[in-house]
Amino acid sequence: MSLNVGILSIQGDVQENLLSTRAALNELGIDGKVTDVKTPEEISQLDGLIIPGGESTTIGQLSLVNGSLKVLKEKIENGMPVLGICAGMIMLSKTADDRVVGKTGQPLLDILDIKLERNSFGRQKESFEADVSMDSINIPKFNGVFIRAPSVSDVGSDIEVLSKFNERIVAVKKGNVIGTSFHPELTKDISLHKFFVNLVNTSKT
């Protein structure tokens, strides 16, 4: 049974996730295809989805326009594994306020019971690389690339915290849904993409 993994290609770094996910499938020897998806029809056929980094306000508004937001929510609520990276994690959250601007009213999927602070570590000049660990999913050391990154300021009781950086939550998991503040697709290390592909594979079989 061949896996069908999609990268939401409304806006953001789609290509990087395509390459990392293809490399992950390849290394794991799992049969499957990775494509960029945009329309509700394409999304409805997926076994797993990555929402890439980008601008969450743009991704939110435009996925609302073409009806993909609604299909996404239904699919994820029905158990489709999803990895949300930076803007993608913001999309998955229940509440996201900006550190400076405050409330925004942007469209969100409301899947993860987490409260997010957008641009939590500051503006681009304050963007940074640092090692993070995700011990509970057997990734003890990972190069975290944080670009105008959000952090999780509050989690519901059903949320598993995967990683913290300097006391702030930067990766979370709830069942088949993963969110990270940092960008695994911008590093050569594909271990998180491999973990996600395995999750998609397990959930399909």
Added chain:
Amino acid sequence: MLPLSGDRHDAKGIVSEKINSIDILRGSSTLKRGFAHMLKNGVVMDVTTMEQAQIAEEAGAVSVMVLDKLPSDVRKAGGVARTASIRIIEDIMDSVTIPVMAKCRIGHINEALVLQETDVDMIDESEVLTPADESHHIWKWDFTTPVVNGARSLAEALRRIEEGAAMIRTKGEPGTGNVAEAITHIKKVNDELRTIKAIYDSGDNQDLVRMAREFKVSYDIVEQTAKLGRLPVVNFAAGGIATPADAAYLMSLGCDGIFVGSGIFNADDAQERARAIVLATTFWNESDKVKEAQKMIDERQSMLGLDVNTLKLRMQERGGSS
């Protein structure tokens, strides 16, 4: 993974620090070029006020670029065009959640330093402003904040990347509402990329060296680019984009995204036009959506375009020879 590395060993913009005894790195190529990767498939809009910035954000822009005057007004006003008022830039930074960019003059290191200190998310070393140094661009490796540059050819683009540009945009002819020059530039860059890719594939290193000498750049960057078959940084289109169809056309030529200067806020239907251009950029390969977007605007409200051949001031030529 796309190539994000390529740090110079002596880049002063890269800063190692400790936060509570945790080692961190700022200003690396991964972070600077990576920032530009997050803008892909998006529209960056020129704005001059807080109200315009908010309209841009609501329309779905991925970023705003703050100027004192829109490029077409720079053209009309004449005189010397400089970086925007810091107070206005700061007000805009406080009122939108999307990244905020600002322009500095070509070669004006201290205007760029002021913008870095202001904490803008990206600096545009731009030919729209009056150049401060025609023969030297800024050495951008010394900046922690990423810098974008304009280019009309592969040679110009690679020269800017060697100086540390984290992103490239075509120059087009700013402030004209005429997309012809942007189209010419992106096609030229694409043609030249095909040429060096073919040379690379043929294994003729001597010919690649000849190209490097012609381009006035190092062999290494020509080889890296030829191997990739694309620029090693994100490449946007800019200059003269005024309608949704303009944006869709440039996306179809392989641009990673779009800058819109005067085309939105010098039109009489700015709010609708901003949304329409974002729609056409996102769904550029779905003709029904581009038509829908085009229908949202009224051609009678487009900015009056300028014939590029009659222009006294060709901004694209600024900084082009160095």
